[in-house]
Amino acid sequence: MALQLGRTLGDGVRRVLTRTGGLLLAGxxxxxxxxxxxxxxxxxxxxxxxxxxxxxxxxxxxxxxxxTVGSLLLVGSVALSSVYFVVxxxxxxxxxxxxxTFPTDLLTRRLGRATLSMLxxxxxxxxxxxxxxxxxxxxxxxxxxxxxxxxxxVGVEDRGxxxxxxxxxxxxxxxxxxxxxxxLLSGVVGAVxxxxxxxxxxxxxxxxxxxxxxxxxxxxxxxxxxxxxxAYLQVREDDRDGFDGSVTSRPTGDSLxxx
Numbered sequence: 608m609a610l611q612l613g614r615t616l617g618d619g620v621r622r623v624l625t626r627t628g629g630l631l632l633a634g635x636x637x638x639x640x641x642x643x644x645x646x647x648x649x650x651x652x653x654x655x656x657x658x659x660x661x662x663x664x665x666x667x668x669x670x671x672x673x674x675t676v677g678s679l680l681l682v683g684s685v686a687l688s689s690v691y692f693v694v695x696x697x698x699x700x701x702x703x704x705x706x707x708t709f710p711t712d713l714l715t716r717r718l719g720r721a722t723l724s725m726l727x728x729x730x731x732x733x734x735x736x737x738x739x740x741x742x743x744x745x746x747x748x749x750x751x752x753x754x755x756x757x758x759x760x761v762g763v764e765d766r767g768x769x770x771x772x773x774x775x776x777x778x779x780x781x782x783x784x785x786x787x788x789x790x791l792l793s794g795v796v797g798a799v800x801x802x803x804x805x806x807x808x809x810x811x812x813x814x815x816x817x818x819x820x821x822x823x824x825x826x827x828x829x830x831x832x833x834x835x836x837x838a839y840l841q842v843r844e845d846d847r848d849g850f851d852g853s854v855t856s857r858p859t860g861d862s863l864x865x866x
Contacts, residue, residue: 610782610841615789618703619834625706627698628829635825638691641684643817644668648677667817689725693718695829696762699836717765724761728768732757751790752783759839778842789838793831800824 622628647666652674670677697713698706732754740747756778760771779786800820807816 609845610785610838612785612788615837615841616834618837618840620830621703621833622699622706622836623830623833625703627701627706627709628833630709631695631698631832632825632829634691634694635829636822638684638688639821639825640668640818642681642688643821644670645677645681645684647817648672649674649681650677652677665813667813686722686726689722689729690718692725692729692758693721693762695832696758696836699833700759700763700839721761721765724766724768724771725758728757728761728771731768731772748787748790749783751793752786753779755779755786755789755835756839756842759836763839778839781845782838782842786838789831789834792834793828796824796827796831799827 623632644667648669651666651669652672670680672680694713697716698709732750736747736751736754738747739745739750753776754772756775757771760766760774760778761768764771764774766774800823803823804816804820807813807819810816
């Protein structure tokens with residue numbers, strides 16, 4: 608079925624306005640706050656002692672630990688982010704009628720393997736899109752569209768990171784122009800979050816700026832993930848690569864890096 612943007616947006620919003628959407632929003636708030644606090648703590652911890660107090664007045668919330676501990680917390684929060692992306696893909700890609708529940712297998716099924724694939728592939732996607740954006744923007748947008756379904760290929764279909772990249776590339780084929788709208792929405796989310804944070808920073812409230820920015824971005828990004836899930840389910844209906852649509856289905860004969 609050709610991707611229908613109106614249906615995608617409506618279905619995505621409905622997915623967020625469920626018990627599952629509320630739980631995923633709460634989870635993203637925690638994850639993003641942990642990442643931000645870890646970054647702030649690492650920065651303050653590694654600046655010269657004479658400048659630490661001044662930096663502390665212009666930065667957001669921190670923890671009373673060393674820069675080394677803050678760096679370790681940052682590594683842990685990045686890993687937790689990868690776990691979250693696995694769970695959000697699995698949770699939102701279920702039938703709408705099931706989103707009133709949140710079964711434990713969303714958190715337990717092959718989670719270690721999926722998290723590693725998500726982390727490795729996420730680095731590849733981030734680097735390729737960033738490089739593409741520096742090359743006159745359009746290549747970056749194109750790559751972002753092509754890899755839009757990577758998280759679902761990993762989380763829902765249990766593919767390794769290389770196969771998930773290939774799978775996303777294939778799923779996006781034929782709908783890339785319409786999927787560009789979804790990618791642009793992510794840019795709008797980032798812009799809105801940045802504006803809110805900048806305005807609050809200018810008002811002299813860095814801690815409030817971080818907290819409010821994280822809250823705003825969490826709400827907007829959860830809606831974006833719901834829309835991405837709706838788009839994924841639509842384009843998957845036309846797929847013929849053998850995936851049967853079950854969240855417990857796993858492609859056969861694939862290794863972690865080569866699935």
